[in-house]
Amino acid sequence: MLKFALRRLALLVPVLFGLSVLLFAWVRALPGDPARSLLGERATPEGIARVNASYGFDQPLLQQYLIYVKALLQGDFGDSIKTGQPVLTTFFERFPATIELATTALLFAIVVGVPLGYLAARNQGRFLDTAVVSGSLLGVATPVFFLAILLKLVFADWLGLLPTALRQDARMDATHITNFYVLDGLLTREWDAAFNAMVHLVLPAVALGTIPLAIIVRITRASVAEVLHEDYVRTAESKGLSRRIVSRRHVLRNALLPVVTTIGLQAGLLLSGAVLTESVFAFNGIGSYLFQAISQRDFPVLQGFIIFIAITYSLINLLVDLAYGVIDPRVRVS
Amino acid sequence: MRSTQKSTRAGLVGLAAAALILTSCAESERDGDAGDGGDGASGGTFVFAGSAEPVTLDPFFASDGESFRVARQIFEGLVGTEPGTADPAPLLATEWETGEDGLSYTFDLREDVTFHDGTAFDAEAVCSNFDRWYNMPESAQTDDLTYYYAALFRGFATGDRADSAIYDSCTADDELTATINLKEPFAGFISALSLPAFSMQSPSALEEFQDDGATNPKNSAYSTEHPTGTGPFMLDAWNRGQDVTLARYDDYWGDPAIVDEAVVVAIEDPKARADALRAGEIDGFDLVGPADIAPLEEEGFQIVNRDPFNVLYLGMNQQQKPLDDPQVRQAIAHALNIPEIISASMPEGTQPAIEFIPDSVMGYTDDVQTYEFDPELAKQMLADAGADGATIEFNYPTGVSRPYMPQPEDTFNVIRSQLEAVGLKIKPTADQWSPDYLEKIQGTSKHGLHLLGWTGDYNDTDNFLGVFFGAKSSEWGFDNPEIFDALREARGLPTPEEQEPLYEEINRLVMDYLPGVPLAHPVPSLAFGPDVSGYQQSPVQDEVWNVVSVG
Numbered sequence: 001m002l003k004f005a006l007r008r009l010a011l012l013v014p015v016l017f018g019l020s021v022l023l024f025a026w027v028r029a030l031p032g033d034p035a036r037s038l039l040g041e042r043a044t045p046e047g048i049a050r051v052n053a054s055y056g057f058d059q060p061l062l063q064q065y066l067i068y069v070k071a072l073l074q075g076d077f078g079d080s081i082k083t084g085q086p087v088l089t090t091f092f093e094r095f096p097a098t099i100e101l102a103t104t105a106l107l108f109a110i111v112v113g114v115p116l117g118y119l120a121a122r123n124q125g126r127f128l129d130t131a132v133v134s135g136s137l138l139g140v141a142t143p144v145f146f147l148a149i150l151l152k153l154v155f156a157d158w159l160g161l162l163p164t165a166l167r168q169d170a171r172m173d174a175t176h177i178t179n180f181y182v183l184d185g186l187l188t189r190e191w192d193a194a195f196n197a198m199v200h201l202v203l204p205a206v207a208l209g210t211i212p213l214a215i216i217v218r219i220t221r222a223s224v225a226e227v228l229h230e231d232y233v234r235t236a237e238s239k240g241l242s243r244r245i246v247s248r249r250h251v252l253r254n255a256l257l258p259v260v261t262t263i264g265l266q267a268g269l270l271l272s273g274a275v276l277t278e279s280v281f282a283f284n285g286i287g288s289y290l291f292q293a294i295s296q297r298d299f300p301v302l303q304g305f306i307i308f309i310a311i312t313y314s315l316i317n318l319l320v321d322l323a324y325g326v327i328d329p330r331v332r333v334s
Numbered sequence: 335m336r337s338t339q340k341s342t343r344a345g346l347v348g349l350a351a352a353a354l355i356l357t358s359c360a361e362s363e364r365d366g367d368a369g370d371g372g373d374g375a376s377g378g379t380f381v382f383a384g385s386a387e388p389v390t391l392d393p394f395f396a397s398d399g400e401s402f403r404v405a406r407q408i409f410e411g412l413v414g415t416e417p418g419t420a421d422p423a424p425l426l427a428t429e430w431e432t433g434e435d436g437l438s439y440t441f442d443l444r445e446d447v448t449f450h451d452g453t454a455f456d457a458e459a460v461c462s463n464f465d466r467w468y469n470m471p472e473s474a475q476t477d478d479l480t481y482y483y484a485a486l487f488r489g490f491a492t493g494d495r496a497d498s499a500i501y502d503s504c505t506a507d508d509e510l511t512a513t514i515n516l517k518e519p520f521a522g523f524i525s526a527l528s529l530p531a532f533s534m535q536s537p538s539a540l541e542e543f544q545d546d547g548a549t550n551p552k553n554s555a556y557s558t559e560h561p562t563g564t565g566p567f568m569l570d571a572w573n574r575g576q577d578v579t580l581a582r583y584d585d586y587w588g589d590p591a592i593v594d595e596a597v598v599v600a601i602e603d604p605k606a607r608a609d610a611l612r613a614g615e616i617d618g619f620d621l622v623g624p625a626d627i628a629p630l631e632e633e634g635f636q637i638v639n640r641d642p643f644n645v646l647y648l649g650m651n652q653q654q655k656p657l658d659d660p661q662v663r664q665a666i667a668h669a670l671n672i673p674e675i676i677s678a679s680m681p682e683g684t685q686p687a688i689e690f691i692p693d694s695v696m697g698y699t700d701d702v703q704t705y706e707f708d709p710e711l712a713k714q715m716l717a718d719a720g721a722d723g724a725t726i727e728f729n730y731p732t733g734v735s736r737p738y739m740p741q742p743e744d745t746f747n748v749i750r751s752q753l754e755a756v757g758l759k760i761k762p763t764a765d766q767w768s769p770d771y772l773e774k775i776q777g778t779s780k781h782g783l784h785l786l787g788w789t790g791d792y793n794d795t796d797n798f799l800g801v802f803f804g805a806k807s808s809e810w811g812f813d814n815p816e817i818f819d820a821l822r823e824a825r826g827l828p829t830p831e832e833q834e835p836l837y838e839e840i841n842r843l844v845m846d847y848l849p850g851v852p853l854a855h856p857v858p859s860l861a862f863g864p865d866v867s868g869y870q871q872s873p874v875q876d877e878v879w880n881v882v883s884v885g
Binding site for chain 2: 031032033034035036037038039040041042043044045047048050051053054079081082083084085090093094097152156157160162163164165166167168169170171176279280281282284285288289292295296297
């Protein structure tokens, strides 16, 4: 398995190289330049020329690319044009927020989605099944953006139950060590800070987790339903095993493989879904920052962040592949 | 291993459930916080939401409103503004005297002022700041770092603009008297000094923590952790991505801050800012979306309108026919029903514009050519010009709300219908605001009619008219030496008194020539919770929070 993991990691190198070329070409193909968005209405042609020269944007494209790749190989992702902060620093300052949000959203989707899908399959054709199937259809069809606004309206505006913005109450004097706010609160035993951070996660995580939830429900339902009709399940049931044991040993274990694949894919997609969710909830992670970077044509941030997201995505997929082996020994053998 | 996973998962589910149940408790704790830490209206924390994080905390390297918002709490300049106006007023200098030739300014400095690090504020400190600006290394002489200095002082000691630089020297006449000498008169000098970019900064803190020659001086230890001024608040912490926390400076020379702490958070979306105010997460925010004003007021929140210091105009690019024909431009002006445009797309309190500067700016005059709403006359003029039924491109931005242009799509729609009513055919072209729209309008000639505007930085006419019509530009596409020369001449006059009649004349010239139609001076709004009092609005956003109380 280690060899497999290493081989997969080695594959990342050509993938990232290809990505760096594509990204470089893409961000420079965007209309407008960073100097214009940096200077806004105050831009003069001379001012733009000076800013472009100071960032080397007046050099030939090939030369710019070579400088960029050379720096990349030394681990230098450049500095943000807007803030001057190293891209790497900004990324690691903000990534914990996105990880915290995406993990909570995924947990929500799995913890609610797998049992719901299972129950629906077990009760095929009954009311519960119909309700879950139509509910999940609605879930898949609802845009994150719309759902986020709806959740805010109901739980914040009408019921006044949950906060609508930021990661933690601004009046709270919390200590931050890792930038994972919930974890920080637990580590420093500032329970109120940890609790406050959790409360701030609820609405964005539900908004972000709803589409994966709906997809997980549907896949689990379909997969469980298929396994339930397998001969070995009938055999297990007919030899008198309890329903619980049949479910756990024979049904779920066999049905989980496609579910895990889906979860892995969804985990990656959560990162892109976070762009919108973070903007609506002012949850300052990499998503909202990337959104701003696009409109500001902050080339180094765009390039750096997308490469990091690609690495994260690849690592998640690697974990999913490794998880197959744990769930299904047949994969391990093959 | 498996049981640990199970118990962790169970724990998380439990925590999430507890979170939902207990949030009402958290809410009530928060409500209590606003008035905590003090008796009655004093103490507590004031949480304010801007639209973005500050870029840097060294205001000299900033040109964005959010950096300036924080800088105004930490720093002060020699010159401030009269509360509620854009007019210059004493701040760290109690008074000043201008030399007869307009080349020297002698400032009497306020006594007993100390920087947050304990350094005394005196004439040496003033000269140290002026000399620092002038001697900026060439690597920092770009518009993203030193826009305001380069634009107003027109160059540095070195670099390609050294010859045009107007700063000469600074002398410390005694401990509390400093004289600034200029190479050329600069009538807007005193007004310009009210910009946060020209705040007085602690020379000792700068020496210890700032490196002007660094690749990114706006991201140095000074710019992120140790900005040191004389203002009513000191930086407590800049927690990037979350907030900037400011603590009251107890040795402040003026009225000390009422609140113990001020926190500035960034919430990009205007609707999200309004929601955060409703949820009690913030006490106030800037740039209220026009659609949120009435609902917030009805719900008991306070709306504070800034006096407008801006102008929205309908630009006409003369590189595109038939906009090069003065008669067509006048016909377009007569076709516009400006009160209708304002009521359909701008907040209450918005003033119609008759020229390209607001009335609080020097050089404003009622005596300019105006173009009454008269669709019949417009049709007639278009027919006379042979342009009836002409097709004109109309550019407008999407996904943006500027203080001078709250709802560009709505403004476009009203104007479009008015122009079509006089027989013109409109070809709409919408673009994303930044950088696409700005690039197209200011960087190319590929546009016709367009919506754009400006918010003044400080009280100087050249900051409006000079920006628009100071030289030939892609935006307007005209070459009118009379206007260009008059603006150059006005800029070179030594005192505002001498400038005023010339600027009035320029306003008349511009409105006769009609390069575009000034539309309105929209009112930018701020919103506050019911517990907030004392917020003093400023047309140039010179809003200092020592007077604000919460609870």
